[in-house]
Amino acid sequence: MEHAILAAPHQGLRHYPPRTGCTERRGGAHADICLLVPADRTAVEASGRNNAGTRSQVNVRAPCIGLIPAGAKLTAAEDDPQGLVIALDSRILESRSRQVFGSSSSRELPLWFQAWDPFLREAASTLILLAQTAFVEAGCLDGFADAIALHVSYHYSRDVHARVREAPLSQLKLMLINAFISEHIAENIQVEQLAARVHMSPSHFAHAFKETTGSPPHFHLTTERVTLAKTMLSSSRLPLIDVAARTGFRTQQHFTEVFHRYTGMTPRVFRLAAHGAQTATANDTAGAQKSDTSRQE
Structure with missing residues (x-):
């Protein structure tokens, strides 16, 4: 045969x-x-x-x-x-x-x-x-x-004769992409890897992703890294170098530069502001509880 x-x-x-x-x-x-x-x-x-x-x-x-x-x-x-x-x-x-x-x-x-x-x-x-x-x-x-x-x-x-047309990504494919990013966010993720997850060439994937989400894949990936970093800065006291590593940034300096560009403040200032807001909220809650107790008495 x-x-x-x-x-x-x-x-x-x-x-x-x-x-x-x-x-x-x-x-x-x-x-x-x-x-x-x-x-x-x-x-x-x-x-x-x-x-x-x-x-x-x-x-x-x-x-x-x-x-x-x-x-x-x-x-x-x-x-x-x-x-x-x-x-x-x-x-x-x-x-x-x-x-x-x-x-x-x-x-x-x-x-x-x-x-x-x-x-x-x-x-x-x-x-x-x-x-x-x-x-x-x-x-x-x-x-x-x-x-x-x-x-x-x-x-x-x-x-070979078909007119090239960039088809938007389905919700299922977007879920696969986001799941991969979440699982490998500490790594150096390439657009080629994301495209491979949904059986597309890198160029077709990049166009389809932007058409579907309104943002290029790299921008979306960086946004996911910054979002995770904000959560870690708000909820933990990990050193900045560890936060940078766990969110996929090459160095602490690179992390600081990108974070500032996307949020308008450095990671350190964001952490201080987040912890200050949490402390103020906790104090307000404690004050309200004390006031309620006084009224009951």
Whole structure:
């Protein structure tokens, strides 16, 4: 059976199928796209030139997957990187797309692109196990090949003749974005990571996010950091350097500069004002309670 999965060149990660080159032809097929599936905590940087000759790169870290040109250079920081690189034939992917979207549809895959895709991660793990099994039938591997090709074509291909239109984000996608920000707010969150959570390219995500919320993703992220910092400054006596670290700012100075720009006061002044207001409220409450007690007597 003709399928879209071929080998990728050996670049330090596990490749499927093994021991053949990404540009090697098999049965007339020619791999020109690679599906990158890092495992565990492996982070892989793919770099190279796009069709226009401009240098492009994308950093892919689990649990995301990446779609890159077959000739991209892969670099992993780890001495023993884990993961799978699956080579795809774009012509066979196009054939699968025609089966799904109709014979008149002309579609293409975006490259230098990453997405959060649990199905492909599970499929890659199963493919590794099957490849290690001595008596697995070739038809079983071909079946996985077709399943992956259909999934990639259905979820990520786009009509080359369609008019590009930025669709607003749904409430569900906004909830996913905000949940990710809340969980990772102490980290250096990139727009690429947010886009990957909702299966969008960074540029399309940025436009759709602004159209939906009225603010760019970076502004929203910074606002969330400042809002959390205000809560921590009001409700705790943590040192400013710890508040900065827990809300994702690089240094205390950076924290102070951004906080002042967004609130009009420094973190220290805001804390003093917040604690002063809390003390005044507590005194007013105590005075009111004392007055009520006196009347009752």
